[in-house]
Amino acid sequence: MKKQCMHIGKAMLSLLILLATLSAQAQVRFYTDPLFRGKSASFETSEYNTLGLGMAGNVSSVVIPNGYEVTIYDQPNLRGNSLRLTNNVPLFRIWNDRIQSARVSRIGGPHPPTPPTLPPTLPPVSGTDQVRIFDGRRYSGTDKDVTAGNHARLGPWTNRPSSVQVPRGYVVVLFDQPNFRGTSLRLAQNTESLADFGWDNRVQSMQVMQSGQPQPVRPQPVPVTRPLPSQRVN
Incomplete structure (x- = not known):
């Protein structure tokens, strides 16, 4: 009887250790x-x-x-x-x-706190407040102005930006996959070399917003609704 109790006690101790390990791993x-x-x-x-x-x-x-x-x-x-x-x-x-x-x-769960959804379009940034991307470091080479809003694809600028000018009061979120997927990098100031963050020639989509506005959530795929098959009446 004592041996049986000892075996049960050891089993319980092993279970507690396993649960503690799993908790730590989480x-x-x-x-x-x-x-x-x-x-x-x-x-x-x-x-x-x-x-x-x-x-x-x-x-x-x-x-x-x-x-x-x-x-x-x-x-x-x-x-x-x-x-x-x-x-x-x-x-x-x-x-x-x-x-x-x-x-x-x-992943897939709510972020604490859950950010509200940003409107799909924002008014463009005017004048010197324009976000600007460059295909060379230190703001050199060809450049392109980027308006505020969501840019799911960058077209000919895919995997091309090497530096970014971010006006005061604005935030840019870069993604290494189209449609705001993959790894992201958030910039709140001018960045003369994306290579310093391991992001040179990696940007495939981006979001531009004012820093005081809520951060946009990533778009979720819309489920496809299929029509029900017509019923035959005998």
């Missing part, structure tokens, strides 16, 4: 050193205006569980340039020791 974990080494801290689904536990400005790698995404920012309060991640990063290069705040959320 959290995003930042590390101060490359290759998931050094000091680490885990973060649950939430918004972190300041990356606490000694992580702000000290992150070199991150583990992201399946089904989760992390948006990192180089300024506190979810401001500044941002980058959306859905996979483990063993070594941040451009972003090494730059992360100040972050948003952790489930």
Whole structure:
């Protein structure tokens, strides 16, 4: 009887350890050193205006569980340039020791808080407030003005921008796939070299908005409604 109780106790302990391990794996974990080494801290689904536990400005790698995404920012309060991640990063290069705040959320789930939908069209930006993309670094080469709104495809400018001028009060969100899909990069200021973020010649769609306006949500596919087959009356 005692042996049976001991076996049951060991089984329960193993189960508790397994549940604790799974719970830990369901959290995003930042590390101060490359290759998931050094000091680490885990973060649950939430918004972190300041990356606490000694992580702000000290992150070199991150583990992201399946089904989760992390948006990192180089300024506190979810401001500044941002980058959306859905996979483990063993070594941040451009972003090494730059992360100040972050948003952790489930893929496909609501972001805390859920952002309201932006109207489909916005009035164009006029005068010197125009967002401008360049196919050369440091605002060189051929350039193109981009009006405020959603640009699902960039046509001849696909995979072409190398630098971006962002007027004060505006935000640009870049995507590496058409239709606002894939990895995204948020810019709130002039960026003379997208290569510094690993984004040179990667942009395939983009969104331009005023910084005071709600961030647009990504468009969702519309289900196709098929007509019901006609019923035969015997």
